[in-house]
Amino acid sequence: MKKILITNDDGYESEGLLALIEALDGLGQITVVAPSTEKSACGHSLTLTRPLSFICVGDDFYKLDDGTPSDCVYLALHSMFDDQKPDLLISGINKGSNMGEDITYSGTAAAAMEAVLHSVPAIAVSQVMDFTQPIGDFALAKKAIRHLAEKILTGDFPLNEREFLNVNIPYDVDELEFAVTYAGYRYYANDAHLHRNPRGLEYYWLGLHPLEFKPREKRSALCDFEAIEAGKVSLTPIKLDMSAYKSMQQLREWL
Numbered sequence: 371m372k373k374i375l376i377t378n379d380d381g382y383e384s385e386g387l388l389a390l391i392e393a394l395d396g397l398g399q400i401t402v403v404a405p406s407t408e409k410s411a412c413g414h415s416l417t418l419t420r421p422l423s424f425i426c427v428g429d430d431f432y433k434l435d436d437g438t439p440s441d442c443v444y445l446a447l448h449s450m451f452d453d454q455k456p457d458l459l460i461s462g463i464n465k466g467s468n469m470g471e472d473i474t475y476s477g478t479a480a481a482a483m484e485a486v487l488h489s490v491p492a493i494a495v496s497q498v499m500d501f502t503q504p505i506g507d508f509a510l511a512k513k514a515i516r517h518l519a520e521k522i523l524t525g526d527f528p529l530n531e532r533e534f535l536n537v538n539i540p541y542d543v544d545e546l547e548f549a550v551t552y553a554g555y556r557y558y559a560n561d562a563h564l565h566r567n568p569r570g571l572e573y574y575w576l577g578l579h580p581l582e583f584k585p586r587e588k589r590s591a592l593c594d595f596e597a598i599e600a601g602k603v604s605l606t607p608i609k610l611d612m613s614a615y616k617s618m619q620q621l622r623e624w625l
């Protein structure tokens with residue numbers, strides 16, 4: 371029987387995680403290891419400075435106290451799959467998109483990175499949200515991820531070593547249509563909001579600014595943002611090799 375490992379970064383009680391489990395029902399033996407608390411924007415952090423513990427919350431369903439998504443993958447592979455690695459790791463369904471350079475912050479994407487570093491095929495799946503509206507049922511996301519998982523588990527994983535599939539699901543769309551994309555260019559501000567507690571101690575809340583984007587020049591395909599704007603499920607192949615090959619010669623000349 372095929373083995374599927376599931377994790378996320380919104381925490382083990384997230385609606386997106388439960389929807390993902392439902393979407394994959396019947397496709398294989400599912401093991402869930404998810405953080406005990408929300409870990410959004412935790413990146414590819416591993417917890418090396420304190421111990422972590424699995425806490426069983428159901429059949430083959432564990433929360434990792436208090437681990438990151440990457441810890442969940444790392445420890446699950448170490449402790450639960452000593453004879454045969456999982457055939458697929460799926461991280462999500464994240465409440466919020468992860469497009470462009472978002473993936474450099476994303477715990478959802480980082481779990482997929484951790485998996486492919488251990489030669490386990492991986493998908494990160496994130497749902498574009500309107501946070502002013504009810505969360506919804508992730509219907510399109512479930513349909514999309516089941517389609518992709520079935521193709522992978524009955525056939526092959528379409529990417530190369532140390533590459534993962536970053537999937538973003540459009541908001542409020544019913545029809546399933548895929549688009550193969552590249553990661554767009556995301557604009558980031560560095561807003562922070564200063565407050566003081568009743569004793570005068572200052573503290574900040576980061577972020578909370580609009581995250582605009584643009585396509586990158588001279589690309590034939592759509593970027594992830596454009597696919598989402600067109601109501602398509604964005605499939606972006608991401609490689610972990612971050613070397614700036616085009617800059618190597620200019621660096622040599624600079625020396």
Ligand SMILES: Nc1nc2c(ncn2[C@@H]2O[C@H](COP(=O)(O)O)[C@@H](O)[C@H]2O)c(=O)[nH]1
Binds near residue numbers: 410412471
């Ligand atoms: N650079 C900023 N990124 C932000 C901000 N608000 C949200 N985000 C995005 O959060 C997600 C985290 O991903 P997750 O998979 O860990 O939930 C990622 O897409 C970030 O870009 C912000 O104000 N600034």
